[in-house]
Amino acid sequence: MSEPRMKDVSSPVPALVIRRLWKSYGQNDVLKGVSLQVEPQEVVTIIGPSGSGKSTLLQCINFMEPFDDGEVIVNGKHIGYLPNTGSTRVRMPEKQLNLLRRDIGIVFQQYNLFPHLTVLGNVIEAPIHVRGLSREEAIARGRQQLDKVGLLVKQNAYPSELSGGQQQRVAIARALAMSPQLMLFDEVTSALDPELVGEVLATMRTLAQEGMTMIVVTHEMAFARDVSDRVIFMDDGNIVESGRPDVFFSNPTHDRSKAFLRRLNGRHEPSISSALTTSA
Amino acid sequence: MDFQFDIFLASLPSLLRGAATTASLAIVSIVIGAAIGLIGGICRVSRRAVLRYPVILYVTVMRGVPLLVTLMFLYYGLPSAGILLEPVTVAIIALAAVNGAYVTEIVRGGIQSIDPGQMRAARSLGMSYSLAMQRIILPQASRRVLPPITNESLTLLKNTALVSTITLSDLLRSGLEVMTWKANTFSPFAGVALIYLLMTLPLVWLNSFLEKRYRLR
Numbered sequence A: 001m002s003e004p005r006m007k008d009v010s011s012p013v014p015a016l017v018i019r020r021l022w023k024s025y026g027q028n029d030v031l032k033g034v035s036l037q038v039e040p041q042e043v044v045t046i047i048g049p050s051g052s053g054k055s056t057l058l059q060c061i062n063f064m065e066p067f068d069d070g071e072v073i074v075n076g077k078h079i080g081y082l083p084n085t086g087s088t089r090v091r092m093p094e095k096q097l098n099l100l101r102r103d104i105g106i107v108f109q110q111y112n113l114f115p116h117l118t119v120l121g122n123v124i125e126a127p128i129h130v131r132g133l134s135r136e137e138a139i140a141r142g143r144q145q146l147d148k149v150g151l152l153v154k155q156n157a158y159p160s161e162l163s164g165g166q167q168q169r170v171a172i173a174r175a176l177a178m179s180p181q182l183m184l185f186d187e188v189t190s191a192l193d194p195e196l197v198g199e200v201l202a203t204m205r206t207l208a209q210e211g212m213t214m215i216v217v218t219h220e221m222a223f224a225r226d227v228s229d230r231v232i233f234m235d236d237g238n239i240v241e242s243g244r245p246d247v248f249f250s251n252p253t254h255d256r257s258k259a260f261l262r263r264l265n266g267r268h269e270p271s272i273s274s275a276l277t278t279s280a
Numbered sequence B: 001m002d003f004q005f006d007i008f009l010a011s012l013p014s015l016l017r018g019a020a021t022t023a024s025l026a027i028v029s030i031v032i033g034a035a036i037g038l039i040g041g042i043c044r045v046s047r048r049a050v051l052r053y054p055v056i057l058y059v060t061v062m063r064g065v066p067l068l069v070t071l072m073f074l075y076y077g078l079p080s081a082g083i084l085l086e087p088v089t090v091a092i093i094a095l096a097a098v099n100g101a102y103v104t105e106i107v108r109g110g111i112q113s114i115d116p117g118q119m120r121a122a123r124s125l126g127m128s129y130s131l132a133m134q135r136i137i138l139p140q141a142s143r144r145v146l147p148p149i150t151n152e153s154l155t156l157l158k159n160t161a162l163v164s165t166i167t168l169s170d171l172l173r174s175g176l177e178v179m180t181w182k183a184n185t186f187s188p189f190a191g192v193a194l195i196y197l198l199m200t201l202p203l204v205w206l207n208s209f210l211e212k213r214y215r216l217r
C-alpha cells in the first residue's frame, strides 16, 4: 500500500551505514554488533520488545550515546570517532560532532520542546544559533515548517498551551527547520492520547511521501506496514529480522518475530489487529 | 521600658548613616555574590573535575565556617600573615564569598532541576554544550533560582550586622554608639530594628512577586 516513491538512484552514498555496533551500560550489553544500511529517501521502521535497544540505537546514530565498538557513517561521514585511526579509537572533537548533528533530526517520545520559547521560537532557535541563518530567513523557513505540520496559527503560543499532539508536531517542525538529511523518530506517539496519535502519524506520512529519509521506532504496526519500505525487528540487542513490511507482517520467518507479532495480536489493539488482518 | 521619642528622633540621623553603610555593603555583596554563584553553579555541574572540585571545596568551606569567624579571621588573622585589609574590604570579601557559596548551590539546584531531555534536545539540534546552557538551560533555571536568591539576599542583608564586630559603622554599630552616647538602650534599638525591617521589605515583596510570576508558567 505504500506509495511508490522516486528513489534517488543517482546518489551512491547511503544515508546511513552502521557496522557491528556494540554498546553496553556497564555489564549490560545493549547493542550486540548491529549492522544496518539505509538508503536515501528510505523509510525504515524498527519494532521490537521493550529493552531490546531501539532507543539506544537511535541515540548512537547521532552519538548522543557513545558506542563501544563498530562505526556509524551518516551520509558518508563517520560520526563519533575519527575514521582510520588505527587500533586506538579517537573521539572526534565536539565541534565536529555538533556540525554532524545539525543534519540529523531526532524527535523523542517526550517532545522536549523548550518551554520558555514560543512555538516559533522553538523552531527558529537552532537555525539561527546553530546554522547561522538571519532571523528573517529563519522565521520564513520556520513558518513554512509550522504550516506544514498545520500549526502556523499557534506560532505565538507557548508549548504548555498546546495539546500533546500539537507539541509533538512542533517538535517535528523544529527538527525539520534544520533541514536535516535524516530523521529519527523514537516512539513519538507513545505518550499521546489515542485520539491525538493520528495527526502526528499523518505528519510523518506526509514527510515520508516527500522523500525524507526516516528511521522510525514505533509500536504503530499500521504505520510500519503502510508507510515504511522496510521493517526491522530487534530483540536483545540484535536485528533479528529485516524485510519488506508486507512480507514481514504476513510471513515472519524468525521465531522471535513470530512470537512478538502474536503477542501484539493477542492484545486486540485496533491499530495492530487491523494492521495484521487487512491485507497489504 | 524606657522608650523616649526625643532620643529616638535624635538618634535617627546617625542610624540612617549606618543604614546607608549597611545597604551599600549588602548591595555590593549581593551583586558580587550573584556573579560568583552563577559562575560557581555552572562549574559545579560541569563534567570537568578541574572546574567542579574547587567549587565543591569553596562551597563546603563557606557553608561550614561561621560568617563571624570568616570576618574575624580576615580582619584579625590575616594581618599576622602580613596582609592588612580595610574593614570595608574584609566585609565585602566575607559577605560576597558566603553569599556566592549559597547562590552557587541555588544555581546548581536550578540547573539540575531542568529536565535532562532539554539538554538532549538542544544538543541533538547541534548546539554546543555552552550554547545549550546559555540559550536553553539557564533561561529556564533563572525562573526557578530568582526567588531563592532573593531570599538568600534577605538573609545576607541581616547578616551584615556582623560587620559591626570589625569596627564598621553599620546600622547596628551606629545604634550601639547612640546607646552609649544617650545612655538609653530601648529607643535606638527600636530604631535599629525598624530600619532593618524596612530595608528587608523590598526584598520580601520582590520574592513574593517573583514566586507569583513564575508560578504562572
Ligand SMILES: Nc1ncnc2c1ncn2[C@@H]1O[C@H](COP(=O)(O)OP(=O)(O)OP(=O)(O)O)[C@@H](O)[C@H]1O
Binding pocket: A025, A028, A030, A048, A049, A050, A051, A052, A053, A054, A055, A056, A057
Ligand atoms: N542511560 C542508561 N543507563 C543504563 N542502562 C540503560 C540506559 N539507557 C538504556 N539502558 C538499558 O539499555 C537497554 C535497552 O534500552 P533501550 O531504551 O534502548 O530499549 P528500547 O528498545 O528503546 O525499549 P522501549 O521499547 O522500552 O523504549 C535496557 O536494558 C535499558 O535498561
Ligand SMILES: [Mg+2]
Binding pocket: A054, A055, A056, A186, A187
Ligand atoms: Mg525506547
